[in-house]
Amino acid sequence: MKPWSRDEFTEKLRAIGQARYHDKHPFHRLMNDGRLSREQLQLWVANRFYYQKNIPIKDAILLSRCPDRAIRQKWIQRIHDHDGTETGPGGIDKWLRLAAATGVAPEELEDDRRLLPGVRYAVDAYVKFVETRPWVEGVASSLTELFSPNLMATRLAAFEEHYTWIDPEALAYFRSRLTQAPRDTDHGLGIVLDHCITRPEQERAAAALRFKCDLLWAQLDAIYHQCVTPTDGAAG
Amino acid sequence: MKPWSRDEFTEKLRAIGQARYHDKHPFHRLMNDGRLSREQLQLWVANRFYYQKNIPIKDAILLSRCPDRAIRQKWIQRIHDHDGTETGPGGIDKWLRLAAATGVAPEELEDDRRLLPGVRYAVDAYVKFVETRPWVEGVASSLTELFSPNLMATRLAAFEEHYTWIDPEALAYFRSRLTQAPRDTDHGLGIVLDHCITRPEQERAAAALRFKCDLLWAQLDAIYHQCVTPTDGAAG
Numbered sequence: 001m002k003p004w005s006r007d008e009f010t011e012k013l014r015a016i017g018q019a020r021y022h023d024k025h026p027f028h029r030l031m032n033d034g035r036l037s038r039e040q041l042q043l044w045v046a047n048r049f050y051y052q053k054n055i056p057i058k059d060a061i062l063l064s065r066c067p068d069r070a071i072r073q074k075w076i077q078r079i080h081d082h083d084g085t086e087t088g089p090g091g092i093d094k095w096l097r098l099a100a101a102t103g104v105a106p107e108e109l110e111d112d113r114r115l116l117p118g119v120r121y122a123v124d125a126y127v128k129f130v131e132t133r134p135w136v137e138g139v140a141s142s143l144t145e146l147f148s149p150n151l152m153a154t155r156l157a158a159f160e161e162h163y164t165w166i167d168p169e170a171l172a173y174f175r176s177r178l179t180q181a182p183r184d185t186d187h188g189l190g191i192v193l194d195h196c197i198t199r200p201e202q203e204r205a206a207a208a209l210r211f212k213c214d215l216l217w218a219q220l221d222a223i224y225h226q227c228v229t230p231t232d233g234a235a236g
Numbered sequence: 237m238k239p240w241s242r243d244e245f246t247e248k249l250r251a252i253g254q255a256r257y258h259d260k261h262p263f264h265r266l267m268n269d270g271r272l273s274r275e276q277l278q279l280w281v282a283n284r285f286y287y288q289k290n291i292p293i294k295d296a297i298l299l300s301r302c303p304d305r306a307i308r309q310k311w312i313q314r315i316h317d318h319d320g321t322e323t324g325p326g327g328i329d330k331w332l333r334l335a336a337a338t339g340v341a342p343e344e345l346e347d348d349r350r351l352l353p354g355v356r357y358a359v360d361a362y363v364k365f366v367e368t369r370p371w372v373e374g375v376a377s378s379l380t381e382l383f384s385p386n387l388m389a390t391r392l393a394a395f396e397e398h399y400t401w402i403d404p405e406a407l408a409y410f411r412s413r414l415t416q417a418p419r420d421t422d423h424g425l426g427i428v429l430d431h432c433i434t435r436p437e438q439e440r441a442a443a444a445l446r447f448k449c450d451l452l453w454a455q456l457d458a459i460y461h462q463c464v465t466p467t468d469g470a471a472g
Contacts, residue, residue, distance in 0.1 A: 056308065060300035064293050069319050069328060072292065076315060083305050083312070092305060 001199040009193060009202050013140075013209055017147035020213040023154070027220040027228065032154050034162025038103065040227045041163065045099045046114035047223055051123050052095045053109075056082040058130050058138075065135040074187050081180055094173035101170030118222025122215040129211060136195045140205035141212040142188045145181040152177050237435040245429060245438050249376075249445055253383035256449040259390070263456040263464065268390050270398025274339065276463045277399065281335045282350035283459055287359050288331045289345075292318040294366050294374075301371040310423050317416055330409035337406030354458025358451040365447060372431045376441035377448040378424045381417040388413050 004012060022028060027044070030036050036044070059078045066072050084090025089097075096106045108114055130138035152174045159171055196205045240248060258264060263280070266272050272280070295314045302308050320326025325333075332342045344350055366374035388410045395407055432441045 056305075057300050060296050060308075063315070064296035064300060069292075069326075072296075072315075072319050073322055076312065076319070079299070079308075079312060083308050086309055090305075 003197060003199045004202050006193050012206055013143055014146060016206060016209050016213060021144060021147040022216040022220055023151040025217055025220040027224040032158040034158060042102050042104050043227045044223050045102050046104050046109055047116055047119045049095055049109040050112060050115050050119055051219065053092055054123050054127055058127050061130050062135055062138045071191060078184060091173055098170045098173055101167045116222045116226055119219045122218040126215050136192065137204055137208040139188050139191045140208035143209050144212050144216060145185040148181045149178055239433060239435045240438050242429050248442055249379055250382060252442060252445050252449060257380060257383040258452040258456055259387040261453055261456040263460040268394040270394060278338050278340050279463045280459050281338050282340050282345055283352055283355045285331055285335065285345040286348060286351050286355055287455065289328055290359050290363055294363050297366050298371060298374045307427060314420060327409055334406045334409055337403045352458045352462055355455045358454040362451050372428065373440055373444040375424050375427045376444035379445050380448050380452060381421040384417045385414055
């Protein structure tokens with residue numbers, strides 16, 4: 001099988017997002033249409049925290065498995081972005097602030113008391129994937145960031161329009177991702193295009209990205225089935 | 237068994253270094269007495285590189301296993317120290333420069349062609365230890381840094397006196413460790429004292445530090461047996 005050109009390969013990866021990125025999930029549709037209740041948003045915020053707090057863990061694992069120092073020098077920024085520094089809050093702190101603004105206390109997030117099994121399994125599967133698959137497939141799995149800025153922009157507008165009971169200052173996480181994600185994507189996509197040269201390598205990178213889309217989707221499935229019933233909007 | 241007080245525990249940890257830190261190894265004695273040949277120094281530099289290049293890997297693994305974000309925020313500095321940044325060289329680059337000054341080219345280090353099996357096994361055992369033991373034991377194993385500044389100071393003086401064919405600029409790695417190690421030790425020791433509260437936990441931390449001393453020692457054993465013979469100084 002002939003390898004895809006860089007452009008073809010990039011197009012294949014983008015098509016995966018078109019088909020299965022979780023911006024199309026019914027739960028996100030309800031969210032962006034302003035049709036979620038406070039309780040439904042709380043459940044989402046509390047569950048998505050488990051994903052957020054595992055991101056720097058996943059990135060540290062990827063760092064430990066990448067033999068290229070130049071790549072590590074850049075990739076490490078992602079850990080700072082989420083863990084924060086001694087002087088500046090990171091993504092996890094910003095998520096805790098978002099949660100507080102929806103009425104969920106930090107300790108309810110930290111101890112996973114509201115964590116749904118399906119969300120836990122999906123996130124744990126992601127960490128395990130990066131731990132066990134070739135490191136470049138871990139990089140490929142991060143490329144959902146190709147698709148996230150649109151969703152973040154839509155979400156920011158939706159929150160500011162529909163969920164006015166949430167302090168707009170608490171939406172800092174979404175704002176920071178508008179700039180972080182494109183920067184990370186440039187780096188990650190370049191690595192995947194440079195390192196996945198044969199067609200089987202390219203196919204495995206595409207499979208990694210599909211796997212990642214699926215686990216984001218599965219988290220919303222678990223949340224949707226827990227809190228959306230046919231009478232409160234799902235069938236609407 | 238009653239737990240040790242913080243002072244007693246600290247004293248127990250320090251005593252481990254007194255007894256088994258590799259400053260007392262015959263190879264280091266020859267080095268610091270100015271009795272190593274160019275070839276012997278080259279073998280040491282080339283082999284020790286395998287340890288150096290695995291340090292950021294080990295620290296990324298530790299980062300991925302530490303659930304405390306405040307600890308991760310500080311620990312990550314160690315990865316920058318060794319991997320460097322896009323603008324500043326790290327410890328690995330400094331070691332490559334040292335190697336070049338002794339006449340060993342970077343590619344000879346990067347591809348492990350001079351790596352002795354005993355050194356490989358010792359370093360791999362360290363990485364595996366941090367990967368599989370509780371993370372605080374990984375922190376405890378880093379406490380050989382309590383003992384390293386003295387060795388670094390002695391080594392710097394010895395190189396400047398005895399190995400004048402090595403450009404003193406190439407000794408930057410040793411100089412940087414004079415300040416990095418005490419800073420890291422303050423952090424690491426505090427973590428171990430705070431987290432190892434019961435006597436069994438304290439004993440396991442002490443065992444981790446002994447394990448680390450042993451693996452540093454074993455590297456020098458392998459190097460010594462490879463390049464020091466009874467006629468060229470070992471029996472002197």
